[in-house]
Amino acid sequence: MGSLNLLRVVTIPLLLGSLLGSTAFAQSPTYGVGRTPTAEEIRRMDISIGPTGEELPPGRGTAKEGAQVYVQKACVGCHGAAGIGGLAPILQSKQGADVPVWKKERILPLRAPHATIVWDFINRGMPVGLEGTLTPDEVYSLTAYLLFLNKVIPEDLVLDKQSLPKVRMPIGDEFGKPHHFKLNAPRLEGYPY
Amino acid sequence: MDPERTSRRDLLKAALAGGITLGTSGKALAQGHDHPMTPGSENASPMIHGSKEQIEYGQRSKYVTSVRVQHPIGGRPSPDVFGKVFHVATPLQDSVGVITPSSLHYIATTRGSFLPDIDPKQHTLTIHGLVDRPLTLTMDELKRFPSVTRLHFIECAGNRHNGKQKNVQDTHGMTSCSEWTGVLLSTLLKECGLKGSAKWFVAEGAEEVKGASSIPIEKAMDDCIIAYGMNGEPLRPQQGFPVRIMVPGFEGIYHTKFLRRIKIVDRFYMNYNEFGHLRPEDKELALGEQIGPKSVITYPSGTQQLPGPGFYEISGLAWSGGGAIRTVEISTDGGKKWNRAEFKNTPQRMAHVRFAYQWKWDGTETQIMSRCTDEIGQRQPTREQIANWWKVPFERDYRVPGLDNSVMPWKIARDRSVTNGLA
Numbered sequence: 001m002g003s004l005n006l007l008r009v010v011t012i013p014l015l016l017g018s019l020l021g022s023t024a025f026a027q028s029p030t031y032g033v034g035r036t037p038t039a040e041e042i043r044r045m046d047i048s049i050g051p052t053g054e055e056l057p058p059g060r061g062t063a064k065e066g067a068q069v070y071v072q073k074a075c076v077g078c079h080g081a082a083g084i085g086g087l088a089p090i091l092q093s094k095q096g097a098d099v100p101v102w103k104k105e106r107i108l109p110l111r112a113p114h115a116t117i118v119w120d121f122i123n124r125g126m127p128v129g130l131e132g133t134l135t136p137d138e139v140y141s142l143t144a145y146l147l148f149l150n151k152v153i154p155e156d157l158v159l160d161k162q163s164l165p166k167v168r169m170p171i172g173d174e175f176g177k178p179h180h181f182k183l184n185a186p187r188l189e190g191y192p193y
Numbered sequence: 194m195d196p197e198r199t200s201r202r203d204l205l206k207a208a209l210a211g212g213i214t215l216g217t218s219g220k221a222l223a224q225g226h227d228h229p230m231t232p233g234s235e236n237a238s239p240m241i242h243g244s245k246e247q248i249e250y251g252q253r254s255k256y257v258t259s260v261r262v263q264h265p266i267g268g269r270p271s272p273d274v275f276g277k278v279f280h281v282a283t284p285l286q287d288s289v290g291v292i293t294p295s296s297l298h299y300i301a302t303t304r305g306s307f308l309p310d311i312d313p314k315q316h317t318l319t320i321h322g323l324v325d326r327p328l329t330l331t332m333d334e335l336k337r338f339p340s341v342t343r344l345h346f347i348e349c350a351g352n353r354h355n356g357k358q359k360n361v362q363d364t365h366g367m368t369s370c371s372e373w374t375g376v377l378l379s380t381l382l383k384e385c386g387l388k389g390s391a392k393w394f395v396a397e398g399a400e401e402v403k404g405a406s407s408i409p410i411e412k413a414m415d416d417c418i419i420a421y422g423m424n425g426e427p428l429r430p431q432q433g434f435p436v437r438i439m440v441p442g443f444e445g446i447y448h449t450k451f452l453r454r455i456k457i458v459d460r461f462y463m464n465y466n467e468f469g470h471l472r473p474e475d476k477e478l479a480l481g482e483q484i485g486p487k488s489v490i491t492y493p494s495g496t497q498q499l500p501g502p503g504f505y506e507i508s509g510l511a512w513s514g515g516g517a518i519r520t521v522e523i524s525t526d527g528g529k530k531w532n533r534a535e536f537k538n539t540p541q542r543m544a545h546v547r548f549a550y551q552w553k554w555d556g557t558e559t560q561i562m563s564r565c566t567d568e569i570g571q572r573q574p575t576r577e578q579i580a581n582w583w584k585v586p587f588e589r590d591y592r593v594p595g596l597d598n599s600v601m602p603w604k605i606a607r608d609r610s611v612t613n614g615l616a
Contacts, residue, residue, distance in 0.1 A: 029384045033337045034330040041329070042321045045454055048395045048405060050462045102473055112468060121465040125304070125402040132403075175471055176478035178461050181409035184516065186571050188479040191582065193486070193574040193598065 049120040053165030056119065059136030060160040063153070066145025069138045073127055083107075083149055088128075092149040101170045109146035113175050115159075115167035119143045140164070259287035261297055264351065266363055269305060277305040278431070280351060282366025285491045285510065291344065291538055291545040293369035295424050300431050301349045301367065301445055303404040303466065309451055311399060313427075313435035318419065322394070322457035325386030332421065332435050338376040338384075341418060344544040346370040346512045348484050349445040353597040356589065356615035360495040364601060364613070368512065370545035371432075373439050374422030379414045382457070387414075391457045395464065396438045399453035405464040406447045408440055410457070416441050416542075419452065441543035442483050442514025444596060480595020484514030486573045487598040488521055488548070488565040499609040502556035507534075510545045513567035517542045520566045523550040527560040527602070528575070534563065542568075554605065560614045562602040575600045576615075 037045075049055050061069075070076055076086075083091025095104045101111055109118045123139045125131055134142070144159045153159075153167055179188075186192075241247070263270050264282035271278045283299045293299075313332045321327035352367035387410070394413050397405040408417070418439040421428060428434040433450025440447040446466055461467075472478045488511035493499055507525070511518045517540040522531040537547035548563070564573040576599040580587035583594060593599050602614025 029326065029386075031338060031384055034328045034334045034384075037319050037321065037327050037329040042319070042327060045319060046321070046456065047403065048397065048456050048458075048462055048464065050458060050460065108465075108468060111471065112463075113471070114463060117463055117465065117468055121468075124405075125465065129401075131401045174473065176473060176475040178407075178409075178482075179475060179479045181411055181482075183411055183415050184569055186515065186569060187483050187485060187595075188476055191476075191480070193572055193579065193582070 047120070047124050049116045049123075051114045051116055051165065053116050053161060056116070056161040056164060057136045058161060059140050060158050061137050061139070061141030061144050062158055063141075063144040063148035063155045065137075066141035066143070066148070069134075069141045070145055073134065073138065073142075075127060075142070078128070083146065091146055097151060102174070107150065109143070109152065110150040111169075111171055113169055113171050115143065115147060115152075115164050115169060118146060119164060259284040259297065261299070262362060262366075264299070264363070264367055266358065271300070273305065277307055278302055279305045280349065280367065282362050283369050285361045285366050285368075285489070286494050286497065288491055288510070289547075291370050291510070291547050292424060293371060295371065295426070295429050295432065298369040298371060298423075298429070298432055299347075299349060299367050301351065303400075303402050303446070306400055306402060308430045309400045310430070311435055311451060316399065316435050316453070318436060318452055318454070320381060320385050320455045320457070322455075323388040323391040323459060324382070324457055325388065326384075328381065328385050330381075335376060335419065335421065335436065338380055340374055341377055342372060342374045342422070343418065343439075343441075344370060344372050344541050345418075345439055345441045346484075346543060346545050347439075347445045347448050348487075348512070348596075350481065350596055353593070354599070354601050354615065356613060358495070358613055360497075361489060361491050361601075364495070365489045365510075367445070368510075368545070370510075370512070371423050372425070373418055373420040375418040375420030375436070375439070378417035378419055378438065378455075381419060382413060385457075387457065390459045393458050393461055395454075395456045395458060395462050396440075396447070396449040396452060397454040397456070398433070398449045399451040402465075403453075404446075404449060404466055405462075406449060406466045407458075407462045407464060408443070408447055412440060412443070442516075444482065444484060444514075447482075477594045484512070484543075484596055485598035486513040486515060486518070486565050486567040486571045487511065488518075488563040488573055489601045490523075490561055490563050490603060493561070493605065493611045494603050495611055495613050497611045499554065499605065499611065501609060502554050505552050505554055507550045507552050507561060508537075509534075509548055509563050511548055511563070511565040512543070512545045513565070513571065514543060515571045516568040517544075518546045518565050519568050521546075521548040521563055522565070523548075523552075523561065523563050525550075525552050525554075525559060525561050528562060528600075531564070556607065558604070558606050560602045560604050562600050562614070564600050573598055573600060 078086050078088035079091050080086030093104045093110050122142050140159045147153045148155050261281040264280040269279040271281050280301045283293055283297050317329050319329045349367035354364035358364045391410050393407050395405050395407050420439050421436050436452045437450045438452050490509040492508045511521045521534040523534045524531050534548040534550040540546040566572050576591055577587045579593050580591050604612050604614040
């Protein structure tokens with residue numbers, strides 16, 4: 001009996017703790033292994049740009065500047081003049097303005113639901129072999145140039161930390177949203193397979 | 194003490210003392226007076242001369258020649274002219290058991306890549322974002338945490354079958370199964386103190402393109418593993434040395450290799466990898482994250498030639514992102530009658546299971562195929578069933594929405610050849 005009561009005394013606060021969430025209880029680390037990175041280390045490392053653009057660094061750029069960077073940084077060598085005709089993926093749609101976005105080519109600066117994705121990918125993945133060498137201004141400029149080529153933004157729009165997340169992409173809201181993931185549940189409710 | 198072993202040992206002792214002879218090997222010993230021979234050496238094979246390398250790290254027999262090939266057939270070759278790796282498939286037609294040898298594990302890269310040559314002493318993993326205490330771990334520190342060892346498959350989203358492919362390496366070779374060792378991500382996230390607003394996490398690699406994927410936090414707290422071990426040794430560079438994340442049951446691209454950073458966020462971060470997942474509809478997107486119940490017969494399979502009518506043990510692999518495989522059924526008459534297959538190992542969650550079915554082929558033309566059910570009741574469909582569910586006309590070149598987990602038929606002809614049943 002005594003041990004059962006003891007069990008209750010211990011488990012009830014534990015249950016409460018898990019109900020209230022981790023902030024209320026797990027205040028101290030269990031193992032104490034590893035170190036705390038500095039804010040500056042995290043800032044330098046954090047190249048994941050979310051839809052709100054909160055991680056974007058200071059900087060700015062326009063399509064006109066981007067057109068120059070596109071040549072200077074040899075993007076043109078792989079992607080072709082103005083994003084057409086290279087061996088690397090096409091970057092400017094050949095389709096007319098009246099063609100719906102899902103019928104157009106699968107081009108990142110055209111089909112991406114957020115302009116921040118374009119910035120993120122150029123920043124992390126380009127140019128091939130020299131990834132991570134572009135300055136924030138160059139990435140803003142290239143992003144502006146590619147969005148301009150696909151008639152997403154006007155040529156004179158200055159892209160920066162504030163304006164980039166506000167760019168309205170042609171796809172609008174017409175794309176599948178990730179469902180709320182449930183453990184041990186079928187992939188799609190009602191789908192038997 | 195085992196009585197048989199005792200008595201054999203006693204006999205051996207007696208033999209060594211010169212007291213008695215031991216059947217045929219005794220005769221061989223006796224003949225040895227004229228021509229020195231060890232027992233059984235009449236049939237001895239040529240020797241493999243022991244090299245330092247062979248002794249330090251063994252290799253397979255030169256008679257075993259199974260290799261990975263580029264995927265899909267006609268795709269970019271690996272290595273390409275620049276030395277980049279694209280997609281290569283594992284030779285399932287030669288597989289036995291459920292473990293894919295590390296040297297034959299399929300490879301896929303975000304956009305074709307060079308393998309980073311990472312010094313594990315220099316590599317760190319940082320967890321930050323919506324946590325109370327960001328954490329940076331060296332690889333030695335990571336290994337100090339309590340570990341788990343689990344069997345899990347990884348399957349590439351590109352593992353789709355069609356009528357043009359010849360063998361099971363082409364149709365299904367972009368899946369592999371290994372024993373993975375590492376630290377549960379939930380252990381590390383509890384150490385960091387997850388904030389209540391945490392909903393997703395981004396896992397990012399250290400390779401040149403810094404491939405990243407967004408994954409639900411529920412999955413992180415359930416069974417994701419920060420893995421440093423594979424089949425009893427450190428990860429191979431092709432599989433993410435020194436550390437990768439295992440996201441059991443999710444498609445391959447989520448299993449970020451060369452893991453350097455985990456960022457906890459409050460919303461879905463559409464990184465470049467997710468751009469590849471972009472679909473017009475929620476439904477199709479949902480079928481492109483977690484692997485459905487799937488199975489395939491690896492013997493007999495495409496391009497193999499049967500010696501003739503008679504007994505065969507049909508054998509294959511089944512797996513699901515939904516959990517452990519519950520049942521596998523085999524049809525040997527083109528899908529009319531289904532028979533329960535047996536398991537060769539205990540089915541485990543998100544792992545290949547080896548199944549088999551004993552069959553006597555009468556020499557007539559037929560089709561053989563397998564289907565499976567997983568522990569949450571998902572059933573492996575035929576392509577026609579999928580088309581019917583989506584209410585679209587079923588055609589020969591029908592493309593299954595989302596990941597392709599449809600039934601794969603093999604045709605066995607009177608001439609004993611095995612070919613793609615979708616052709």
